[in-house]
Amino acid sequence: MTNHLAVEMKGITKTFGDLRANDSVDIKITKGTIHAIIGENGAGKSTLMNILYGMYHPDSGTIYINGNEAVIHSPADAIKLGIGMVHQHFMLVNTLTVLENIILGDEVTGALNTIDKRRSRQKVKQILNNFDINIGLEEITGTLSIGTQQKIEIIKLLYRNAEILILDEPTAVLTPQETDELFKTLKVLKAEGKTILLITHKLNEVLGISEFITVLRNGKVTGNTETKDTDKDQLAGMILGGSFESIKRKQNSPAEEFILEIIGVSVRSDKGLPAVKDLSFEVHRGEIIGIAGVEGNGQHELIEAICGLRDYSGSFILNGKPADKDLPVAHIPANRHKHGIVMEYNLAENVLLGREGEAEFSTGVSIKEKALRAYTERLIKKYDIRPAEADLLIGGLSGGNQQKVVAAREMSKHTDLIVVSHPTRGLDIKAADFVHSVLLEESAKGKGIILVSSDLGELLKLSDRIAVMFNGKINAMLDSATTNEREIGSYMLGLSGSGGDKG
Ligand SMILES: Nc1ncnc2c1ncn2[C@@H]1O[C@H](COP(=O)(O)OP(=O)(O)OP(=O)(O)O)[C@@H](O)[C@H]1O
Numbered sequence: 143m144t145n146h147l148a149v150e151m152k153g154i155t156k157t158f159g160d161l162r163a164n165d166s167v168d169i170k171i172t173k174g175t176i177h178a179i180i181g182e183n184g185a186g187k188s189t190l191m192n193i194l195y196g197m198y199h200p201d202s203g204t205i206y207i208n209g210n211e212a213v214i215h216s217p218a219d220a221i222k223l224g225i226g227m228v229h230q231h232f233m234l235v236n237t238l239t240v241l242e243n244i245i246l247g248d249e250v251t252g253a254l255n256t257i258d259k260r261r262s263r264q265k266v267k268q269i270l271n272n273f274d275i276n277i278g279l280e281e282i283t284g285t286l287s288i289g290t291q292q293k294i295e296i297i298k299l300l301y302r303n304a305e306i307l308i309l310d311e312p313t314a315v316l317t318p319q320e321t322d323e324l325f326k327t328l329k330v331l332k333a334e335g336k337t338i339l340l341i342t343h344k345l346n347e348v349l350g351i352s353e354f355i356t357v358l359r360n361g362k363v364t365g366n367t368e369t370k371d372t373d374k375d376q377l378a379g380m381i382l383g384g385s386f387e388s389i390k391r392k393q394n395s396p397a398e399e400f401i402l403e404i405i406g407v408s409v410r411s412d413k414g415l416p417a418v419k420d421l422s423f424e425v426h427r428g429e430i431i432g433i434a435g436v437e438g439n440g441q442h443e444l445i446e447a448i449c450g451l452r453d454y455s456g457s458f459i460l461n462g463k464p465a466d467k468d469l470p471v472a473h474i475p476a477n478r479h480k481h482g483i484v485m486e487y488n489l490a491e492n493v494l495l496g497r498e499g500e501a502e503f504s505t506g507v508s509i510k511e512k513a514l515r516a517y518t519e520r521l522i523k524k525y526d527i528r529p530a531e532a533d534l535l536i537g538g539l540s541g542g543n544q545q546k547v548v549a550a551r552e553m554s555k556h557t558d559l560i561v562v563s564h565p566t567r568g569l570d571i572k573a574a575d576f577v578h579s580v581l582l583e584e585s586a587k588g589k590g591i592i593l594v595s596s597d598l599g600e601l602l603k604l605s606d607r608i609a610v611m612f613n614g615k616i617n618a619m620l621d622s623a624t625t626n627e628r629e630i631g632s633y634m635l636g637l638s639g640s641g642g643d644k645g
């Protein structure tokens with residue numbers, strides 16, 4: 143053993159029932175580097191990192207930390223060894239201040255065991271200084287952006303003296319700007335000698351920031367490389383076990399007639415402030431309208447109003463008729479854990495969510511179990527959901543496979559209008575491409591689709607027109623055939639166009 147290795151995992155095997163989530167995995171992580179772990183949905187990435195963090199116990203295998211064999215029974219053991227993990231779903235308390243969240247569970251105690259806030263604050267300030275992170279310690283956590291909340295999670299680890307930081311898909315929920323900031327922070331951490339394990343599906347990110355890459359497939363390591371020696375195509379090959387060609391951009395053109403007319407709609411934010419301001423546009427039959435914008439410019443509130451999740455003023459006309467508050471719409475929400483799935487339900491029950499009353503699945507008195515099962519199995523096959531078992535609890539599925547279930551259910555609904563927010567978040571390259579192909583297919587059938595995404599490449603590939611939101615208004619409606627990322631970006635920032643309503 144050499145101790146230039148921060149982590150070595152040897153022969154790690156972990157099964158869930160018959161399923162081998164990790165199969166004799168060997169991995170070496172050099173101290174002071176950023177090491178990416180990549181692979182298909184369900185490949186075993188989160189499982190391996192959860193083992194390192196003491197959340198799961200391997201059936202067999204050995205872990206060495208800094209050259210010494212380590213027994214990690216719990217996250218508390220991991221923290222003692224200097225290992226910290228930021229999970230895909232943050233574990234912060236929204237109502238507490240930033241400082242309180244950072245020190246929660248690890249307060250510096252003074253005389254009589256009272257929390258010594260002054261000393262805690264000093265320690266946190268020191269960390270912010272050392273790592274060049276800017277954050278207001280007295281702000282209420284729930285009011286802060288996702289990118290900021292993620293920083294709090296990282297500071298929390300540093301506060302516990304973590305030397306090895308595990309980040310499970312940290313960028314999946316971030317805007318491109320927030321991702322840039324996160325990566326700046328990671329580079330500073332690295333320069334200070336920290337070791338970072340990073341899971342992501344975005345190959346550009348992997349190539350941009352990591353020094354080493356390990357690829358997993360079906361629980362096994364299928365590739366180990368220095369980042370400088372590889373490229374996107376080669377990585378895709380290692381991830382999928384074969385070559386892969388992504389779909390072409392949208393071909394069909396929209397019809398003249400409207401599916402949805404949005405007329406003078408205004409919506410307020412959670413804080414009661416105007417978030418969408420007297421906004422109007424139409425969605426044609428067979429059209430995909432992309433919505434671009436820096437997070438917090440009204441996209442979220444607009445989508446919630448269309449989907450009946452938020453009050454609004456103004457009107458929606460669906461297929462030429464004024465619509466009441468409950469538009470029939472298929473919706474892939476941005477936050478699937480809050481609105482998309484029920485973890486305690488099995489796959490079939492999750493497929494049924496929101497469709498309990500449909501004649502296809504209900505006699506009016508009871509659920510048609512057989513029909514539901516057959517339907518679920520068709521979706522499992524079509525969307526390549528793994529493991530392919532209709533009565534499996536969805537909580538046992540990998541993050542990406544959970545997302546596939548939501549996409550499968552919503553895109554198969556019989557509605558003329560589909561509203562999707564970040565539909566490929568957390569999906570591997572092949573699954574993301576498949577969801578793209580289904581969106582194109584549905585639009586070719588004549589449906590109207592509203593697509594919110596922070597991935598401009600995705601918007602340009604799928605949309606007919608791109609509405610750029612800024613300050614609660616549409617700052618530009620661009621033809622996706624003639625625009626580009628630069629132009630969209632400048633409208634997003636309000637550098638071009640009317641700049642929305644500045645008042
Ligand atoms: N608690 C659990 N119970 C049962 N099966 C599980 C559990 N956790 C993970 N699995 C299974 O182990 C396999 C690996 O899952 P894991 O979450 O490690 O994948 P992943 O590589 O992180 O995928 P993704 O990119 O979708 O997040 C999957 O088939 C998953 O269904």
Ligand SMILES: [Mg+2]
Nearest residue numbers: 187188540541
């Ligand atoms: Mg995962």
